[in-house]
Structures are given as structure tokens and as C-alpha cells.
Amino acid sequence: MKPSRAYDPYWMLLPTLGFLLVFFLFPLALLAKTSLFDWDLLSEPRFVGLENYRALLRSGELWSSLWTTLSISVVVVLASMAAGLALAIALDRPGRFVAFVRSAVFSAYLLSWVSVALLFLWLLDADVGIFARTFHALGWTSPRWLGDPAFAPWAIAAVTVWKITGYALVLFLAGLQDTPQSVLEAAELDGATPFERFCNVTWPILQPTTLFVATTSLIASFQMFDVVRVMTQGGPVRSTSVLVYAIYEQLFLDLRVGRASAEALVFVVVLLALTVGELWLFRRSEA
Amino acid sequence: MPRPLPRREFLATAAAALGPFGCERAADRSQTQVALWFSYGGRNREVLEGLVRRYNAVQAQDRVQAVFQGDYFEGLAKLRIALAAGTPPSLTHVVSEVVPYLENAGVLEPLAPYEGASTLDVLPAFRQEQAFRGAPPGLCALPFNRSTPIAYLNRSLFDRAQLEPPRTWAEVRDVARAFTRRGGESRHGFGCPIDWWFWVALVEQAGGSVVEPDGRISLGDEAGVAALEFWQGLARERLMKVPTGRDYNAWEQINQDFLAGRVAMIWSTTAFVRYLEDNARFPVRAAPLPAGVRRAVPTGGTHWVIPKAASAPEKAAAWRFLRFMLEPPQVVDWATSTGYIPVTQAAVNALSERGYYRVHPNDAVALEQLTVASPWPWSIRLFRVAREIVQPRLERVVFAGADARRELAEARALCATEFA
Numbered sequence: 070m071k072p073s074r075a076y077d078p079y080w081m082l083l084p085t086l087g088f089l090l091v092f093f094l095f096p097l098a099l100l101a102k103t104s105l106f107d108w109d110l111l112s113e114p115r116f117v118g119l120e121n122y123r124a125l126l127r128s129g130e131l132w133s134s135l136w137t138t139l140s141i142s143v144v145v146v147l148a149s150m151a152a153g154l155a156l157a158i159a160l161d162r163p164g165r166f167v168a169f170v171r172s173a174v175f176s177a178y179l180l181s182w183v184s185v186a187l188l189f190l191w192l193l194d195a196d197v198g199i200f201a202r203t204f205h206a207l208g209w210t211s212p213r214w215l216g217d218p219a220f221a222p223w224a225i226a227a228v229t230v231w232k233i234t235g236y237a238l239v240l241f242l243a244g245l246q247d248t249p250q251s252v253l254e255a256a257e258l259d260g261a262t263p264f265e266r267f268c269n270v271t272w273p274i275l276q277p278t279t280l281f282v283a284t285t286s287l288i289a290s291f292q293m294f295d296v297v298r299v300m301t302q303g304g305p306v307r308s309t310s311v312l313v314y315a316i317y318e319q320l321f322l323d324l325r326v327g328r329a330s331a332e333a334l335v336f337v338v339v340l341l342a343l344t345v346g347e348l349w350l351f352r353r354s355e356a
Numbered sequence: 357m358p359r360p361l362p363r364r365e366f367l368a369t370a371a372a373a374l375g376p377f378g379c380e381r382a383a384d385r386s387q388t389q390v391a392l393w394f395s396y397g398g399r400n401r402e403v404l405e406g407l408v409r410r411y412n413a414v415q416a417q418d419r420v421q422a423v424f425q426g427d428y429f430e431g432l433a434k435l436r437i438a439l440a441a442g443t444p445p446s447l448t449h450v451v452s453e454v455v456p457y458l459e460n461a462g463v464l465e466p467l468a469p470y471e472g473a474s475t476l477d478v479l480p481a482f483r484q485e486q487a488f489r490g491a492p493p494g495l496c497a498l499p500f501n502r503s504t505p506i507a508y509l510n511r512s513l514f515d516r517a518q519l520e521p522p523r524t525w526a527e528v529r530d531v532a533r534a535f536t537r538r539g540g541e542s543r544h545g546f547g548c549p550i551d552w553w554f555w556v557a558l559v560e561q562a563g564g565s566v567v568e569p570d571g572r573i574s575l576g577d578e579a580g581v582a583a584l585e586f587w588q589g590l591a592r593e594r595l596m597k598v599p600t601g602r603d604y605n606a607w608e609q610i611n612q613d614f615l616a617g618r619v620a621m622i623w624s625t626t627a628f629v630r631y632l633e634d635n636a637r638f639p640v641r642a643a644p645l646p647a648g649v650r651r652a653v654p655t656g657g658t659h660w661v662i663p664k665a666a667s668a669p670e671k672a673a674a675w676r677f678l679r680f681m682l683e684p685p686q687v688v689d690w691a692t693s694t695g696y697i698p699v700t701q702a703a704v705n706a707l708s709e710r711g712y713y714r715v716h717p718n719d720a721v722a723l724e725q726l727t728v729a730s731p732w733p734w735s736i737r738l739f740r741v742a743r744e745i746v747q748p749r750l751e752r753v754v755f756a757g758a759d760a761r762r763e764l765a766e767a768r769a770l771c772a773t774e775f776a
Contacts, residue, residue, distance in 0.1 A: 213600070301602070
């Protein structure tokens with residue numbers, strides 16, 4: 070449809086543009102400006118140029134938080150997608166029991182993050198948690214799941230996977246149920262094994278679903294905060310200090326507004342890069 | 357289908373519903389409203405709110421409204437944001453380490469000119485000039501919930517084993533070993549949050565000082581290393597339960613481990629005396645912290661402060677409330693309901709005269725420890741040193757087995773460059 074006047078679409082876009090300007094672009098500009106100052110909200114802000122970025126790099130905090138976030142996110146995305154897809158394939162059939170299992174798996178996704186974190190705080194207790202007791206029963210020494218820097222990030226990742234697998238399951242189920250039966254039957258008539266049918270028919274059809282699940286899970290795991298706040302507070306030894314928690318810590322606990330802003334800006338850039346990458350992948354898969 | 361409420365009828369109903377609040381607001385206009393921001397949770401919160409209700413009931417001039425603001429650090433963050441926004445509370449309380457920082461920023465109301473400030477009978481260890489080494493003259497903070505770290509013992513276990521509270525570091529190790537059990541019903545002999553406050557206690561006990569009299573941040577030099585290696589050894593042998601989590605989450609977790617019988621002895625704050633006594637299924641015994649080469653403890657807890665930016669009537673009202681809170685009945689009620697140290701001499705005398713400490717010996721432990729309490733240095737950077745430089749390294753040594761000497765040397769070097 071061609072607008073009667075060339076500038077009409079722009080008028081119509083104004084409310085959305087205004088919203089974006091006030092709530093996204095202006096705060097982003099403010100963030101960029103604040104990141105150039107040394108400020109504790111009490112004394113006068115002092116212009117320090119790029120010193121906040123340099124300090125974050127010098128202390129290793131930026132790389133360490135970024136690395137922790139990326140590592141946990143990769144594990145969360147891959148594991149939750151693999152588990153979600155496996156469960157979807159196993160549960161893509163009629164029956165009351167199957168429906169019950171589907172609901173049970175998805176129910177974890179509906180729980181609040183804080184409840185899940187508190188639950189796992191007890192389950193992962195190094196002395197009386199169910200995992201520690203299993204280790205003891207087998208005569209092994211239980212690792213300190215949340216108290217050992219080598220285990221804590223993976224414990225956090227595992228809790229997140231448990232929580233969001235239901236989300237991947239539902240989306241993959243929808244994808245599987247959209248797969249045309251006629252194509253699968255044709256493949257079967259041609260003598261394709263179940264594995265070959267999955268690789269050559271189901272999996273290509275599930276590509277857009279996979280991309281969507283991967284993107285949304287990645288963004289969700291990048292925004293991980295509650296589970297870290299409740300279970301480890303970024304410790305031990307900053308091993309679970311993901312970017313969002315590190316920003317919170319800089320701002321609210323260490324009272325450094327400039328460094329928190331610098332870290333937040335890096336976070337925005339990383340998320341932006343990931344989103345652009347996802348868009349590129351999406352368009353390529355559509356082409 | 358329900359009949360839609362006509363607009364006039366709706367407004368009349370709304371006005372009737374809001375009427376009582378309107379009347380109350382009209383009555384409140386004659387009172388000075390005092391916004392009190394506090395950070396006490398659980399039982400301590402109930403006690404404070406009870407004292408606030410008492411104040412509001414016994415006088416009509418002011419109305420104090422107590423608002424919970426999260427833990428100490430969250431409360432401090434909100435205070436800074438409120439100060440920056442120009443909407444500070446009339447009164448709040450902050451931890452010792454940040455008093456010099458706030459005073460240096462010029463946001464605290466000087467309290468010395470207020471009526472009765474010079475005659476407050478605060479215990480010597482809690483007077484500003486003695487609570488802080490090198491404090492400038494003047495008064496900007498008043499003590500209320502003050503504490504020291506103490507040891508809590510599961511008396512059933514200790515009586516059965518016929519063991520006494522440890523008086524030295526070596527005895528701590530022996531006791532921890534005696535009570536530690538491995539396997540299904542595992543138990544640790546000792547538990548302590550890996551937290552700056554307890555490490556400072558160990559440094560002082562080892563004969564050191566975190567900040568030297570000349571202002572150099574030494575982190576205790578050799579004493580700091582000895583303190584950290586003491587912890588590291590206990591954790592490595594799994595004699596010490598090291599709670600996961602940081603800040604007050606770790607404190608709460610070690611409390612729960614103690615209450616559940618999973619740890620025979622913990623170090624925590626005297627603020628939990630009543631809470632642990634009331635919730636343990638075994639008798640709880642409190643004991644002083646052991647000596648290294650000497651006995652020593654830091655003090656903890658918070659100080660009342662009045663933001664300078666609050667309005668003059670609010671500040672005057674806040675001061676009246678503070679005077680009330682420092683009267684013996686309030687100090688006594690606060691201390692006996694929580695476990696915090698009574699901060700005025702009159703309150704201590706009142707409790708001693710009525711034989712309170714004979715009946716409740718656990719409450720006397722922290723009070724007695726005041727004789728060996730070390731003042732905090734008046735340093736505007738101490739809380740940054742604690743949070744940003746020392747705390748992560750304490751964790752690295754205890755949780756990840758890093759070398760204590762190297763970590764503290766690195767921390768000292770960072771203090772010298774970052775805070776030169």
C-alpha cells in the first residue's frame with residue numbers, strides 16, 4: 070500500500086520512536102556518558118575518560134565476567150536444547166502418562182527463579198544435599214558444588230538447564246507436530262531408518278525452531294541474575310559473577326557508578342553483537 | 357450481570373472508603389514525620405518496630421515511620437541514591453566502615469550542637485573518638501546496634517565430650533577435629549563465614565593491624581598471612597564448614613548449619629544470641645573468641661546517622677527519637693531482645709543490678725570482649741579495601757587453595773596503587 074503523503078508513515082512511527090528515545094536511547098547515552106566519570110553518587114562526578122574501562126580490564130574483572138557469562142550460557146543453551154529436543158521426541162505421542170510427563174517437565178519453567186534457587190541451595194548442600202548423600206553412600210567424597218570455584222559455575226548452569234528445559238520442550242514439540250506426516254511417510258516408504266528420517270526430514274524442518282530456542286535461551290542466560298543472587302552472590306572467588314551480577318555488585322555494593330556503567334555498556338554491545346549474529350543466521354537459513 | 361456503578365456513586369463510595377485515611381492525614385499534619393530507614397531483618401526488625409511504636413505512642417510531637425531497606429549494603433546503596441536525588445530519609449543507620457566515607461562526603465549532620473549531645477553516657481568503646489582511631493573531633497554518628505564476633509557452641513555436644521570452649525587457635529583446631537564426623541551423618545567441628553570481619557579479628561589476635569597507625573594499609577603483614585593460613589588449614593582438612601555464598605547469606609547459612617546440628621561451634625555476631633537460643637533444639641553456649649598471641653576483636657554493627665540534607669524540623673525530630681532510643685529502657689529492651697551490646701553505661705548498670713547477666717551469661721560475652729575491642733581506623737577507603745581487594749582474596753585462599761602470602765602481598769600492592 071502506498072501512503073498518500075510520503076511522510077505519513079513517519080508520523081505514525083512517532084509514538085514508538087518517542088518511547089524508544091525516552092526509555093532506551095536516552096538511558097543508553099546517559100550510560101555512555103556516566104562510564105567516563107568516577108562517581109559514587111555522593112561526591113561530584115570526576116571526568117576520567119576511559120579509565121573505568123582500563124580499570125575493569127586491568128583487574129581482569131571484565132574478561133572474567135564475560136567469560137563466565139559466555140561459558141555458562143553456552144552450556145545452558147546447548148544442554149537445554151539437547152534435553153528439550155530429546156524429551157520432545159520421546160514425548161511426541163498421545164497418552165495420559167506422556168501428557169503428565171510433559172506437564173511435569175514444563176512446570177519447572179513456570180516456577181519463580183528464587184524458589185528454584187532456594188530449592189537447589191539445599192539439594193546441592195555439600196553435607197546433607199541429595200547429591201552429597203549419594204556420593205557418601207557410594208563411599209566417595211562429595212565435591213562442594215557451590216563452594217568450589219571449579220564446580221560452582223557448572224552447578225549454576227545445571228540449575229538453569231533444569232529450569233528452562235521445559236521451555237525448549239514445548240517449542241520443539243510444536244515444531245515436531247508441524248512436521249508434515251506425508252513427508253515422513255514418504256521417507257519411510259523409501260526405506261529411510263528412523264535416524265535417517267530425523268536427520269534428513271525432521272531436523273531441517275526444525276531449523277527455525279532451533280534458532281528461535283537458541284536465541285531466546287541465550288538472551289535469558291545472559292540476563293541470569295536471580296539464581297546467582299540467591300545461590301552464590303557471585304562467589305566463590307567470583308567464579309559465578311556473571312555480567313549482570315557484576316554490574317549490580319559494582320553499582321550497589323562497591324558504589325562505583327562509572328565502572329558499573331562501563332560494564333553495562335559492554336554488556337549492551339555484546340548483546341547487540343549476538344542479536345545481529347542471530348539475525349544474520351536467521352536470514353541465511355531463510356534464504 | 358452486575359449493574360455498572362454510576363460515576364457519582366463511585367466517587368461517593370471512594371470518598372467514604374478513603375475518609376478515615378484523610379482524617380488521619382489531617383491529624384498527622386501537626387506532627388513532624390520522621391522517615392527512618394533500617395536494615396534489620398527477622399526478629400531484630402520486630403523489636404525495632406516495637407520500639408518505634410512505643411515512641412509514637414508516648415509522644416505526639418513526632419511520628420516515626422520505619423521503612424525496611426534490605427541488608428546493610430542495600431540500605432547504603434538506597435541511601436546514596438536518595439542523597440543524590442535530594443530526598444534523603446530523616447534518619448538511618450550505617451556500618452562502621454562507611455561512617456568516615458559519608459562524613460568525608462559532607463552528607464552527615466553534625467550532632468554535637470544538638471541538645472544533650474555532650475551528656476550522652478555512651479560506653480567508652482562506642483564513643484566516636486574511641487570507636488575510630490584518628491577520628492576528627494566532632495560527632496556525626498551515634499551507636500545503637502553494636503556487636504562483636506563471638507563463638508557459639510552446641511553445649512550438648514561439648515558437655516558430652518567434656519570439652520571447654522577453645523581459648524587459643526590450637527584449641528580451636530583440636531575442638532574442630534574432636535567434633536568433625538565424616539560419612540552419612542557428617543558434622544563439622546567448626547564453622548565460620550569467610551568474611552572480612554572475622555579475618556580482621558584473626559589478624560588482630562595474631563598481633564597485627566589491618567591499617568597501621570601511620571595510615572599504611574598493611575593488612576596485618578605476617579599476622580594477616582597467619583590468620584589466612586589458619587583458616588586455609590582448617591578448610592583443607594575439612595574441619596571447618598565454609599558456608600557457600602557471600603556477605604550475609606553466608607552468615608545466615610552458618611546459623612542454619614549450627615541450628616541443624618551440622619556444626620558444633622560457629623563464629624558469628626553477638627546479634628544472634630537470642631535468635632540462636634530460641635531456635636536451637638539444644639542448649640547454646642556463647643564464648644569469647646580465642647587468643648592468638650593476644651586477645652582481640654573488632655566491633656561491628658551500625659551507627660545512627662542523620663543526613664544533612666533532611667529538613668531542619670525532620671532533623672530535630674530525628675534527634676528527639678535518638679535521645680529516646682538511648683534512654684535505658686529502650687537500650688535494655690533492644691539488647692535483651694536481640695543480643696546486641698547495650699550501648700550506654702546506664703543500661704549496663706541497670707542490667708547488672710537486676711542480675712540479668714547471671715541468668716543470661718551468653719549476653720555478657722560480647723560486653724566482656726569490649727575490653728579487648730580494637731577501634732576501626734578512620735579511613736574513607738577502608739570499605740573499598742575490604743570489599744574490592746581483600747574479600748575476593750580471602751575467598752581465593754580458602755576456597756581455591758591460593759597462596760596466602762602471595763595473595764596478601766598482591767592486595768597490599770593494589771592498596772598502594774589504587775588508594776595512593
